Amino acid sequence: MCVNYRPPLPEQLDMVLGTLVDLYRDWDWPTETWKDYTAPIVRAGEHGERTLQLASYGMVPRRHIPAGVKPFDTMNARAESLGEKRSFAPAWRRAQLCAVPMTCFYEPCYESGRAERFGIGMQDDSVFFVAGLWREWPEADGTVGASFTQITINADDHPLMRRFHKPDDEKRALVVLPPGDVDAWLHCRDPELARSFLRAYPAEAMKAWAAPKTPVVKAQPEQQSLW
Template structure:
């Protein structure tokens, strides 16, 4: 599961087909407003809350539990099923994601990024509502898959926990993801990331908030 990541920097997004948006590019946590590109508006970045806000939500507190969506149950869970069944797919650009590693016996935050330094395109789903009562008009959730046995992603989270990973789309699949017209086409792209494209290293927080509840 991923509850902390760094959106791709403006200069990184300049290399992509879309004009880079003007956002705060600091680290993102549930509730942060971040850039995404959706299949509703595939030629523009939109500001979205990190954590999907379904139409029935009364406030943005729900983002604390909707920042990740399990692919196995995304079509069933009340928070996600409408977005998934409507095929509301998005790409979340990230320069790095952060996960806790317990190999030392305690939780140490590690940084996960592409070894070549390019932006990662994380597969997600989006929702859009009428902006009222302070709720963001766009919101998103990162899709996650089982990572048991993955050479890199199985190293993170508590030893007894199921290993999960976001879906990092291959560069040449970004357009295919946004153009997917069926659940079968979308699910065909929800695959583990090749381990050799990733670089991982310890990156502990400098302030005393590196607890497992942040990840």
């Protein structure tokens, strides 16, 4: 599963939205996204346009986990159980679909015998979109916040994604949306039809590279690196 990725920079938003924009130039977010960090997602606007929103990574933010309940992770939603898991099923049934823009995501590779961080992205280094779900939360200050998760599928047979995670673990991959499918995904309102989008992305259009983690000043609290 993916727990860390690199979102686009603010100056790349024209590419993300498909039109020239100035509205979001003063928005900001960390250069790498981890659980409970704020990052941009794309939703369908009222008139068919792509609309940008800042949301918290993880469908159930830590601040909304009830006291006494052991913290749990909801950054990834398994495609096989979307309609069953309490954290994801309501948003899935309501077709609250979003696209998560990024320039790469990170996974551990054990081919050397130990965990090494690798970056995975497109062969042409372009911004791409991952299928996701979103929901809203009432916040303590009276505002309404948003959160999101990314959808994953089995990757045991994927030529590239099967290289990652521990040798005996099931291989998983984010659902990368082909550029021509992004808007159709955002506007889909039938959960069963939405399942047709949950398929593997061609390995030949992707690439992976060693990406050792460098020290980063924490932009937001409560983040612990896994590797």
